[in-house]
Amino acid sequence: MSTPILTVKDLSMRFGGLLAVxxxxxxxAPQEVFAIIxxxxxxxxTVFNCISGFYRPTTGAIALAGKDIAGHSSHxxxxxxxxxxxxxxxxxxxxxxxxNLLVAQHRHHRPPPLSGLFNTxxxxxxxxxxxxxxxxxxxxxxxxxxxxxxxxxxxxxxxxRLEIARCMIxxxxxxxxxxxxxxxxxxxxxxxxxxxxxxxxxxxVTVLLIExxxxxxxxxxxxxxxxxxxxxxxxxxPEAVRNDERVIKAYLGEA
Amino acid sequence: MAHTTTSSTDIRGALRGAITATVxxxxxxxxxxxxxxERAGARTTIAPHWSTLAWGCLAVFVVQLLRPLLLPRFPTxxxxxxxxxxxxxxxxxxLAVLVAAVVWPFFGGRNSIDIATLTLIYVMLGLGLNIxxxxxxxxxxxxxxxxxxxxxxxxxxxxxxGWSFWEALPFTGAMSALFxxxxxxxxxxxxxxxxxxxxxxFGEIIRxxxxxxxxxxxxxxxxAGLPKPTVFGLPxxxxxxxxxxxxxxxxxxxxxxxIHVVIFLYLMALTLACITLYVSNRLIRMPIGRSWEALREDxxxxxxxxxxxxxxxxxxxxxxxxxxxxxxxxxAARQGIVxxxxxxxxxxxxxxxxxxxxxxxxxxxxxxxxxxxTVLPELAREFSQYRMLxxxxxxxxxxxxxxxxxxPMKRHQVEVPR
Amino acid sequence: xxxxxxxxxxxxxNGLSLGAIYALIAIGYTMVYxxxxxxxxxxxxxxxxxxxVGLVTLSAVGVQGGLPVWLVITLMILIAxxxxxxxxxxxxxxxxxxxxxxxxxxxxxSAIGMSIFLQNWMALGQGARDMAVPALIPGAMRFGGEGGxxxxxxxxxxxxxxxxxxxxxxxLTLYIxxxxxxxxxxxxxxxxxxxxxxGIDTNRVISFTFVLGAMLxxxxxxxxxxxxxxxxxxxxxxxxxxxxxxxxLGGIGxxxxxxxxxxxxxxxxxxxxxxxxxxxxxIVAFLLLVLILMFRxxxxxxxxxxxxx
Numbered sequence: 001m002s003t004p005i006l007t008v009k010d011l012s013m014r015f016g017g018l019l020a021v022x023x024x025x026x027x028x029a030p031q032e033v034f035a036i037i038x039x040x041x042x043x044x045x046t047v048f049n050c051i052s053g054f055y056r057p058t059t060g061a062i063a064l065a066g067k068d069i070a071g072h073s074s075h076x077x078x079x080x081x082x083x084x085x086x087x088x089x090x091x092x093x094x095x096x097x098x099x100n101l102l103v104a105q106h107r108h109h110r111p112p113p114l115s116g117l118f119n120t121x122x123x124x125x126x127x128x129x130x131x132x133x134x135x136x137x138x139x140x141x142x143x144x145x146x147x148x149x150x151x152x153x154x155x156x157x158x159x160x161r162l163e164i165a166r167c168m169i170x171x172x173x174x175x176x177x178x179x180x181x182x183x184x185x186x187x188x189x190x191x192x193x194x195x196x197x198x199x200x201x202x203x204x205v206t207v208l209l210i211e212x213x214x215x216x217x218x219x220x221x222x223x224x225x226x227x228x229x230x231x232x233x234x235x236x237x238p239e240a241v242r243n244d245e246r247v248i249k250a251y252l253g254e255a
Numbered sequence: 256m257a258h259t260t261t262s263s264t265d266i267r268g269a270l271r272g273a274i275t276a277t278v279x280x281x282x283x284x285x286x287x288x289x290x291x292x293e294r295a296g297a298r299t300t301i302a303p304h305w306s307t308l309a310w311g312c313l314a315v316f317v318v319q320l321l322r323p324l325l326l327p328r329f330p331t332x333x334x335x336x337x338x339x340x341x342x343x344x345x346x347x348x349x350l351a352v353l354v355a356a357v358v359w360p361f362f363g364g365r366n367s368i369d370i371a372t373l374t375l376i377y378v379m380l381g382l383g384l385n386i387x388x389x390x391x392x393x394x395x396x397x398x399x400x401x402x403x404x405x406x407x408x409x410x411x412x413x414x415x416x417g418w419s420f421w422e423a424l425p426f427t428g429a430m431s432a433l434f435x436x437x438x439x440x441x442x443x444x445x446x447x448x449x450x451x452x453x454x455x456x457f458g459e460i461i462r463x464x465x466x467x468x469x470x471x472x473x474x475x476x477x478x479a480g481l482p483k484p485t486v487f488g489l490p491x492x493x494x495x496x497x498x499x500x501x502x503x504x505x506x507x508x509x510x511x512x513x514i515h516v517v518i519f520l521y522l523m524a525l526t527l528a529c530i531t532l533y534v535s536n537r538l539i540r541m542p543i544g545r546s547w548e549a550l551r552e553d554x555x556x557x558x559x560x561x562x563x564x565x566x567x568x569x570x571x572x573x574x575x576x577x578x579x580x581x582x583x584x585x586x587a588a589r590q591g592i593v594x595x596x597x598x599x600x601x602x603x604x605x606x607x608x609x610x611x612x613x614x615x616x617x618x619x620x621x622x623x624x625x626x627x628x629t630v631l632p633e634l635a636r637e638f639s640q641y642r643m644l645x646x647x648x649x650x651x652x653x654x655x656x657x658x659x660x661x662x663p664m665k666r667h668q669v670e671v672p673r
Numbered sequence: 674x675x676x677x678x679x680x681x682x683x684x685x686x687n688g689l690s691l692g693a694i695y696a697l698i699a700i701g702y703t704m705v706y707x708x709x710x711x712x713x714x715x716x717x718x719x720x721x722x723x724x725x726v727g728l729v730t731l732s733a734v735g736v737q738g739g740l741p742v743w744l745v746i747t748l749m750i751l752i753a754x755x756x757x758x759x760x761x762x763x764x765x766x767x768x769x770x771x772x773x774x775x776x777x778x779x780x781x782x783s784a785i786g787m788s789i790f791l792q793n794w795m796a797l798g799q800g801a802r803d804m805a806v807p808a809l810i811p812g813a814m815r816f817g818g819e820g821g822x823x824x825x826x827x828x829x830x831x832x833x834x835x836x837x838x839x840x841x842x843x844x845l846t847l848y849i850x851x852x853x854x855x856x857x858x859x860x861x862x863x864x865x866x867x868x869x870x871x872g873i874d875t876n877r878v879i880s881f882t883f884v885l886g887a888m889l890x891x892x893x894x895x896x897x898x899x900x901x902x903x904x905x906x907x908x909x910x911x912x913x914x915x916x917x918x919x920x921x922l923g924g925i926g927x928x929x930x931x932x933x934x935x936x937x938x939x940x941x942x943x944x945x946x947x948x949x950x951x952x953x954x955x956i957v958a959f960l961l962l963v964l965i966l967m968f969r970x971x972x973x974x975x976x977x978x979x980x981x982x
Contacts, residue, residue, distance in 0.1 A: 052559065078561035090556040092549050096668050103549045104560050106542055116541035117534060123541075131669070148670055170560060282759040286726040287798035290733060294805075301732045394778060396785075445966050447777045448712045452917060453966065456959035459914075467952040600910070604785055611782050644793040650786025655771045658779045 003066060005030045005206045006051070006174060011060030013046050013230075020046045021230045024060070028174075031200055033207045035217045038227035039250060044210045045087065047227070048178055051208075052084045053077035064174065079107065081173035085163045085180060093152030097143060097162055100151050101134035104166045108133070137165045141195075157188045161195075168199065175199065177209040181216050189213060193220050218242065226250070265324060273320035280315040284308050356525055360518045368514075368521050372589065374629040375524035376582055381609040381621040382531045383578030388607065389616035389664070390539055391571035392551030393443065394451035396603050397458030400438075401431040401576035403465060403598035405583025410478040410593045411471075420484035420588045424581065431580025432573045439572040443565060458603055465595040477594025483516065484523055484588050491516050520589055527585060531578055532618060538574070540667060547571050601643075608646070612653050614660025623662055676823040679816070683825045684947045685940060690831040690900070692939020693838035697893035698916035699923070699931035700845070701886025707862040707926030708882050709773070714784035715764055716890060717913020718791035719757050721906060723891025724898040725795055726753040728806055735807070742809050746833075746899070753891040761887025762880055764791075770876075788910070795906040803905045806898045830900040837896060841889065842932055849928060854881055862926060911955065915942070918962040924972025933974060 004027035013021040021043040028034045036044045049055040051062055053074035062070040069077050092100050109130050115123035138144045141161045146154055151162060160180060167175055177196075181189050193216055199205050211217045217224065218238045226234040226247050234244045241247055288307040293300055360368045380402060387395045405427040412418040412426060442453045465472045472478070483491055489503040493511045504511045538544045550557050550567045557564060587593045605628065613624030632642050653660075698720050705713045727749040734745055768787045772780040813828040849855035860868040861878045869875045898904050919938040923930025938958060946954035965972065 054555070054558070074555075074558040075561050075563045078559055083561075084559055086556075086559075090553050090559070092552040092556065094552060094666065095545075095548060099545060099669050102542075102669060103545050103557075103562075106546060106560070106562060111542070116543075117537050119537070127669075148668065166560070279759050279763060282756055283763060286722070286729045286756055287795055290729050292729060292732060292799050292804055300735075301729065388778075394781065441963060441967055445970070448706075448710075448781065449921070449966055449970070451781060452712065452914065452921075453959070453963055456914065456962060459911075460956050460959055463953065463955060601789075604789065607782070607785075611778070615778070640797065641793075643789055644797060647786045647788070647790030647793060651768050651783050651790065654775075654779050654783040654786070655768075658772070658775055 002030065004028055005032075005065050006208070007061070007063040007066075008047075008051065009061040009063075011047065011050060011062065012058050013043070013050055013055060014058040019230060021050070021057075024225075024227070024230075024232055026225050026232075026235060028206055028208060031204055031206055032223065033196060033200060033209070033221050035221035035224045036208070036210050036227060037212070037214075037217055037224060038233075041229075042227040043230040044227055045178060046230075048084060048176055048208075048210060051077075052082055052176060078170070081171075082176065083167040083170055083172040083174075084176035085160070085167060085178055087178050087182065089156075089159045089163050091151040091159055091163060091166070093150065095151060096148050097138065097151050097154065098131065098134055098147045100162060100166055101137060101169050102130050104169045105130045105133060107170070133169065137169050141165045156183055157185075160184070160192075164195070164199075168203065168205070172205060174206045174208060177207065177211075179210055179212065181211055181213045189216055192216065196220050269320050269323045272323065273316050276319040277312045277316040281308060281312050284311045353529075357522070360521045365514055365517050368517050370630060370633050372517075372521045372524045374626055375521070375528045376586055376589075377606070377609060377625040377629050378528045378622050379524075379531045379582040379585075380579055380606045381613065381625045382528075382535050382618060383575045383582065384606050385610050385613075385616065385618065385621050386535055386538065386547075386578070387571050387575035388610050389621075390544060390551070391547040391568060393568060393571060394447050395454045395572070395575070396451045396600070396607065397438075397454035397456070397461075398575070398579055398606050399598050399600065399602040400458040400461035401435055401579035402583040402586070402602065402606075403461055403593075403595075404431045404434050404576075405580030406587035406593045406598075407465065407472060407478070407583075408580070409584040409587045410481055413481055414478055419482060419488075420584065424584055427584035428577045428580045431583070432577040435573040435576025436569060439569050443568040443572060455600065455603070458598075458600060462595050462598055465598065473594070475595060477592055477596075479592040481587050481591045481593070483520065483591070484585075486519070491519050524585060524589075527581060531581070532622075535578075535618060540669075543567075543570060605646075608650055612649070612660055614663040616666075617660060617662050617664035620660050620662035620664065624660070627661075679823040679825050680947075683823070684943050686825070686827060686831070688940030688943035689936065690834045690939070691943055692919075692936035693835050694893045694897050694912070694935075695916050695919045695939050696932045696935025697838055697841070697896075698890045698912060699919040699935045700928055701883075701890050702913075702917045703920040703923070703925055703928060703931040704858075704862075704882045704886050706920070708858065708865070709769075709879060711769070711777075711780050712784065712917065713764075713769075713883070713886075714781065714913070715768070715787040715791055716886065717909035717911075717916065718788050718795075719761055719764075719887045719909070720890040720894045720912055720916075721904070721909035722760055722791065722795060723753040723757045723887075723894030724904045724908065725799060725804075725894075725906075726756045726891070727895035727898050728804060728904065731807065731809070746809060746895075749895050750837075750892055753895045754888045757887045757891035757894075758884045760791075761883045765880055765883040770879075788913075792906050792909065799906070801906055803903045806902050806904060808902055809899055828900065830896075834896045834900055837892065841892060845889070845928065854878070858882060915955075915958045918958045921972055922961060922965050924975030927972065927974045930972055930974035934972070937973075 006028040008027070009025050011021060011024040012019065024043075024047055026034070036047060038044055046055065050057040050060070050070070053069065053072050053076060056071045060070060061068065064077075064080055064082060067080070069080060069082070092103065095103070109126040111123040111126035112120070135144065135147065138147055141164070143158060143162060143165065146158065151159065154162065164175075164177070164180070181192055184192060196207055196209075197220065200207055209221070221238060223236060224234075224238055224241045225232060226241055226244070228250045233246045233250060234241050236244075284307060288311070289304055291302045291304050293302045360371070363371075380398070384395065384398050387393050387398070408427040408430040409420065409423045412423040438454075438457050442450060442457075445453060466475055468474075485491065486503050489501060489506050491503045494502065502511070503509075504515070509515075539547075546557070546562055546567045547570075549562065550564060554564050557567070586597075590597075609624045609628055610621055612628070613622070614620030632639065638645070698716065701716045701719070702713060705711065705716070730749045730752045731745060734740060734748060764787055768783045769780055772783055808830070810828075810830040810833060813826050815827070816825040817823060849858065857868065857873045857878050858881065860871070860873060861875055865875055868878075915938060916935070919934035920931045921934070922937060923932065923934030938961060941961060942954050942957045945957040
């Protein structure tokens with residue numbers, strides 16, 4: 001593997017008396033689709049939170065393309081190119097779909113300082129570019145017709161797509177999706193799978209995802225990490241993981 | 256389906272409720288209004304005012320008896336919902352209002368113009384706090400501290416260095432902004448309620464410092480003799496301040512009249528208020544305003560997109576403080592004197608009430624609320640001893656009846672050009 | 674140098690009696706915040722009302738004369754407790770219950786409004802100026818002072834403050850631990866929704882919380898009126914803020930925390946007033962508040978929380 005885009009070594013997270021995550025280690029290659037699966041309570045979202053800077057890990061090293069990011073604050077990590085979605089969709093619900101995408105472009109097309117106060121040409125141009133960019137992503141996601149609608153009024157599946165669009169518009173290196181298929185019907189799950197592949201191919205983004213839907217996981221991932229009770233129990237290709245005894249035992253009874 | 260007949264159980268229930276409420280009302284009234292403490296020499300005695308008890312209990316009894324019996328019978332009287340006003344759509348109206356505002360004082364009485372000037376100061380303060388509370392969603396109960404900082408900065412700059420109002424104005428804003436930044440830094444990471452109490456504490460601390468640092472601030476007496484703003488260097492006074500100088504009236508060959516000063520102050524206040532309105536209007540449409548809104552909506556989502564919550568909160572807090580500083584400087588210039596008495600917690604509560612009662616985030620609502628809350632007490636002069644009581648009551652009633660405010664904000668939305 | 678220790682002991686005693694008052698008021702804040710997550714801004718005013726009721730009772734009874742002091746004080750406390758229980762209940766019903774599900778700022782504004790209303794209610798009813806409270810328990814114990822040294826002055830009234838507070842704290846702790854309402858109260862503060870599903874009448878528990886807090890504050894009001902000798906309608910404001918600080922210091926939601934916080938704040942403030950400056954003693958409370966919120970926001974006896982993302 002060329003320089004992995006994400007390296008996690010010996011990651012552990014302790015909350016008071018509870019060791020939620022222990023001894024997690026994996027690499028993610030650039031433009032790879034890597035999945036983390038496991039029964040509920042396995043600590044998957046905790047791992048996400050550690051990587052994305054929402055938790056400070058108790059021990060361990062996390063490196064983004066060689067640069068250490070463990071324990072850095074969440075906005076700092078995001079500005080390094082790591083963005084994520086959430087289990088419960090976190091859109092800016094009273095803002096419009098378009099505005100959600102404008103907020104996400106805060107780092108791009110920066111207008112000259114104070115120019116907004118006087119509505120100068122430079123300012124208007126920067127706003128225009130941001131809108132054009134937002135519309136481009138709405139087209140990719142098929143949400144163009146909802147541009148002026150309040151984000152909270154979208155159908156659930158569309159909200160999820162918007163959340164992903166909002167992530168992508170920041171031009172990330174690593175896209176982390178937390179249970180993106182939850183609550184989607186089979187058609188939408190299919191679309192999601194295609195979307196992930198398209199994003200990876202057209203925009204060179206690496207995808208890290210947590211998912212319970214095995215069909216999606218097996219269909220889209222190149223490698224999978226299986227967790228149980230905070231510890232890793234298997235790491236490998238979908239084939240290898242599917243046939244791993246420990247994994248089967250952990251999932252006894254699950255589809 | 257409303258009851259059309261009143262059964263005896265209904266009456267009994269209502270009666271029971273009314274009696275309970277009356278007993279409670281009696282207990283509440285006794286130590287406050289009925290058994291009146293009076294000084295009799297060195298001792299304190301009780302002078303019972305039984306009439307208050309009688310009337311109070313009667314009122315409560317009647318209301319509580321009739322309420323459950325009558326309410327189901329009448330269709331709910333829906334108060335006309337106040338219109339959601341979109342300023343953008345009514346350009347011509349806004350212009351007409353502005354022209355009227357400029358022309359009016361030349362025909363008004365001195366007292367009304369004075370009140371109008373005070374109202375405009377509160378409009379400025381309300382718009383400033385609106386940025387903090389309405390746009391960014393930060394509970395600031397110590398806004399008066401920045402107001403005081405602006406006022407005292409001007410007072411001190413004049414006192415020590417002879418600076419005029421216009422010279423000092425940028426510095427008052429800068430000083431208040433600096434205070435806002437320094438105070439904001441440690442506290443803006445706190446959760447809503449805690450932020451409220453801590454900012455309240457800071458407001459009180461500033462007042463305490465003003466009272467006690469007598470050498471610096473003049474203590475409880477404050478600093479007096481502050482000059483009014485000039486018109487491009489020409490003072491608006493009867494006689495020139497310096498030997499051989501020219502006053503505004505001398506320059507234009509006009510007869511001096513104190514009413515001119517009053518009108519001038521009003522126009523200055525109007526200018527400052529309009530600038531505040533324009534700036535805050537622009538800010539909410541700029542990326543910075545969007546980030547305030549986003550932060551208010553969902554801080555975690557903001558962080559995940561690379562937005563720094565501290566920076567966003569600090570920007571709102573500092574800008575709000577700056578406007579308070581400008582307001583304070585103008586207030587000082589108008590009064591001619593500053594002392595700590597003008598900067599108590601009640602001021603913070605009043606400005607907060609203006610923002611919340613007007614409709615958080617709604618600039619028009621803030622303006623209307625500032626007018627209502629400043630003008631009404633003046634109109635009802637006879638009730639001045641009930642002013643604060645009514646103020647507290649209004650706050651409670653508004654929150655229970657119409658928490659979104661008088662003129663709730665209709666968000667300006669960035670629209671896709673079709 | 675030889676004066677240092679007696680003077681320190683004096684200040685510690687003063688601080689303890691002040692802290693006892695803060696503790697009594699702080700419990701009301703911490704219980705309400707623990708159960709419905711709001712700062713009852715008007716709580717300080719309940720304390721003030723308790724003081725006034727005590728004075729009214731004293732003045733009414735004093736007309737008769739001839740009653741033993743301990744009986745008068747007991748009457749004052751009992752009636753103050755009864756009246757403020759009603760006030761606490763009414764405040765909750767009128768200003769907070771209708772706003773139970775509103776966003777944070779709304780009940781806070783309502784609470785501020787109620788606080789302003791109650792201050793002026795009492796000011797209109799009984800006058801805004803200071804009222805004198807007759808010294809029912811004059812006299813003090815005195816220690817030391819031989820040879821011109823520092824004499825420790827322990828007024829009986831202040832001893833009463835500490836004694837009553839300690840007794841109440843013990844009773845309260847036993848009650849919360851062993852009674853049905855106490856258990857229900859603890860359940861509600863941990864998980865309101867669940868308690869509701871389990872059949873606990875949460876509205877009743879919330880009302881009880883307000884009433885109990887009010888009663889304790891009332892005792893504090895009566896005691897401080899006797900100890901200090903005067904009152905006015907605005908004593909609740911600053912006492913309330915400090916008591917809230919004490920509650921946060923000890924760990925909001927924790928009753929032992931409120932007690933501990935009260936004592937710490939009382940002693941800190943008194944020592945600061947004695948050894949640093951008396952004009953700025955109010956700043957001590959605010960500084961402590963900022964520091965504790967910055968470095969240990971869950972308070973001394975609270976459990977560190979991690980934000981769930």
